[in-house]
Structures are given as C-alpha cells and as structure tokens.
Amino acid sequence: MPNGSTTGLKSEAQAYHGATLPAENGPADINHLISALPTILIGLSKDSKIVLWNSQAEIILGKTTSEVMGKPLQRCGIDWDWDKIAGGIRASQSASQPTRVDDIRFQRSDGEERYLGMTINHLAGDSDSKLGSTIIGADITDRKKLETQLQQSQKMEAIGQLAAGIAHEINTPAQFVGDNTRFFQDAYDDLIQIIKDYEKLMEQAKAGTLKTEQIEEVEKRIEDIDLEYLEEEIPIALQHTLKGVDRITKIVQAMKIFSHPGMLVKEPTDINREIEKTITITRNEWKYVARMETDFDPNLPHVPCFRAELNQVILNMIVNAAHAIAEANGDKSPHLGTIRIRTYHKDNWAEIRISDNGAGIPEDIRTKIFDLFFTTKGAGKGSGQGLAISHSVIVEKHKGSLDLESQEGRGTTFIIGLPLGAEPKEDE
Ligand SMILES: Nc1ncnc2c1ncn2[C@@H]1O[C@H](COP(=O)(O)OP(=O)(O)O)[C@@H](O)[C@H]1O
Ligand SMILES: [Mg+2]
Secondary structure, three states: OOOOOHHHHHHHHHHHOOOOOOOOOOHHHHHHHHHHOOOEEEEEEOOOEEEEEOHHHHHHHOOOHHHHOOOEHHHOOOOEOHHHHHHHHHHHHHHOOOEEEEEEEEEOOOOOEEEEEEEEEEOOOOOOOOEEEEEEEEEOHHHHHHHHHHHHHHHHHHHHHHHHHHHHHHHHHHHHHHHHHHHHHHHHHHHHHHHHHHHHHHHHHHHOOOOHHHHHHHHHHHHHHOHHHHHHHHHHHHHHHHHHHHHHHHHHHHHHHHHOOOOOOOEEEOHHHHHHHHHHHHHHHHOOOEEEEEEOOOOOOOEEEOHHHHHHHHHHHHHHHHHHHHHHHOOOOOOOEEEEEEEEEEOOEEEEEEEEOOOOOOHHHOOOOOOOOOOOOOOOOOOOOHHHHHHHHHHHHOOOEEEEEEEOOOEEEEEEEEEOOOOOOOOO
C-alpha cells in the first residue's frame, strides 16, 4: 500500500478471501486497490478493448493507461508475442476457465527482451458487466533465469554424482585396449622376426646354400613364438580392442549431452537414441543393482523437444529407479532388480515409461516428491531436485505430462507424455 490506507488493507485482505468488497468501499477504494496490486491487471471489454490497465501494467509494459485505453489489446502498441496471448484468450473462452500462458516474450520500453506470465480469465455469463475478460500477469524473466540456473546446477550435480562411475566405465575398456595393444606390439616383433628368417632362408635357397640346420633353427623359433596361438588370438584381441574403443566412443558421445548448452527451440528428436545414450552414461549407477530392459517403439516419430533437458529427466528417473531397487534389495544384493524403459506413441503423443521393481513410493509422500528439495535419501545420494526439475522440464517446458504409478514394495513407473505436434498445447 503506497500510502498505508487502512481501509485499503482491510479490503485487500477480504478480497483475497474471496469476499466481495463491503458496500462502504466506493469506486475510489476499488481503484486504489487495483492500482496497488503488485501484479499486472488488464481488463478487456466484451469486444476485446482495453477498459482497465493498472499501474503495474503501466510500469512493466511501459504504456500509460491513457495511451492504451479503449484500444484493442492486439493493437495497443506493445511488441509482444501476440499469437500466444491470442491463443490463451481463445483457450479461456472455449474452456470457460482461467488459462495460464507462460513465457510470453515481450520487449520492454528500454529495449530489453523479457518474459511475461499471464492468467487469462474469460468472464462468461454476467451480462451487466462491461468486462469480457481479465488478464493477471507478471514479469517472469527473473524467475525464468533462476529456474534455468537451478536446472543447470542440478545438471552439474547429476554429472558430479555420475563422474566417478563414468570414469570407471571408461577405465575398464581403456585398460584392456592398453593390454591388447601391448600384446600386439610383442606379436608384431615376433612376426617380423619370422618374416626376416624366411627372407634369409629364401636368399639361401636361391643361392643354393640352404642347410637343414638353418631350416630347423627357423622351425624352432616358430615353435617358441607359438605362431598357432598368435593366429588364433590376434583376431580375437583385435575384435575386443575395437569393441573397447567403440565403448569409449559411445560413452564420450553420450557425455556430450551434458556439455550441450540448452537449445532455445525444440528440435525433432529420436527419443529412443537419446534414452540409449543416457542408459550408457548411467550404466555404473544401475549395473550393480539392476538389469536394464528396453522396449523401444521402432516407429516412434521424431518428437519435438529440448534434448539436453529431456536427457536430464531420463537420467534422474534412471538413477532414482536404481536407488529404489538398491533400497528394496540392499546395496550388495546378488539379486538384480529390473529397470524397464519403454517408448510408444498414441494419437498425437509420445510416451516414455520408466519402471522399476524397487521399494515403491509410500502413499503419504506421493504428493511431495515433486517438491523442490524433498528427498528421503541421505546426503550425497539425493538432494531432492531431480523430480522437481523433471516436472518443470516436462510439464512446463514441453507442455507434456508426468504421471506415476507406484505400489509400495512392488515398484514404480514414471510415465512421461510428450506432444508430437510442433506447436505446444495452449490449454492444459
Ligand atoms: N523410482 C522411485 N522409486 C521410489 N521412490 C522414488 C522414485 N523416484 C523418486 N522417489 C522418491 O522421490 C524422492 C524425490 O526424488 P528426487 O526429486 O529425484 O530427489 P532425490 O533422488 O535427490 O531424493 C526421492 O527421495 C524418493 O523418496
Ligand atoms: Mg533423484
């Protein structure tokens, strides 16, 4: 309250509790209340002309009330993402309920590009009212920045947790590539020696000076070297070496997911391949507790998505599944659980199901698990950010859905739904 009016305060409190303003509050009080609101409030007439424009709207959008009054919202002179707003207005009209539209890009009067969040409410029914709809909004740029930072830091945390495991995953093939290469080196020396011996024998044969002892000497050497063994082992060692190098390449390729800076627009993505990559880099997290089963839809169309972010979600889910199985079976159990990842598509949706037969999620915490910093794990294992970030990535950024099915003691399935259409759904 700029001037600390007590009646204003009282009215505001009442308004917040859904009560109508008492009769003694005149239009002046109401205007005062509206202008003191810390959010943008815009009123539109039934033919979509601006009839209300509060002081926050003036400040944030850089247009005075007198500049915009009576103009259609579309032509009030603001450089903003009108299609999104129009979509929200249409959605609110057809659904007859408030519609939230986020990430509306606009240019502030100082030229800076910023973002608005709006809730558009179409007021149906009341024929006496001049108002056709109301828009409540706020500049969400700073919140978006914080969200991005938080997501980035969660990603770093996840990589930090994976780092030792990834190092181990690379080290194992690197070691046998090294061992095999040393074996090739020795075998090469031996083979070259034999070729040189044969050359000598040939020279002597040509000159007609070849003696039986010399042939026997070479024969002995071939026996010492165990040529038969080399003939058998070298191709096998070569196969293994190539496999090892492939494995390392695959891990390094998969790690690029994380060095990738977030994209600004969604890209058509082969989700199966992305999931495969995330399975690769998380291998050390799950392989001691679970088998990984995949059932990928071979006809899955490319899904428009933010790849790095989607992978971050899959990674969180896989690590959570491994933790849940370890919790159910014990860390050192010889009995492996199962993590199953399935993709499929239905109508205009792609779905990813990530199931585990771990501990399950107790009923009483199911509503809390998506809260930021909610965790049931000890320090170092969990910080309660994974599902909160996953929710924001899937539901807010991709306009998708994130659901779960869980049975205590039996396991959990997370179901990620992603719209296949290029355009995000306007009304949720
Ligand atoms: N697959 C799962 N099975 C059982 N519990 C889970 C599963 N995934 C998540 N949870 C529960 O949800 C909580 C929050 O998960 P998350 O946000 O990833 O944070 P963190 O893994 O750091 O604890 C976990 O602590 C755990 O209690
Ligand atoms: Mg987690």
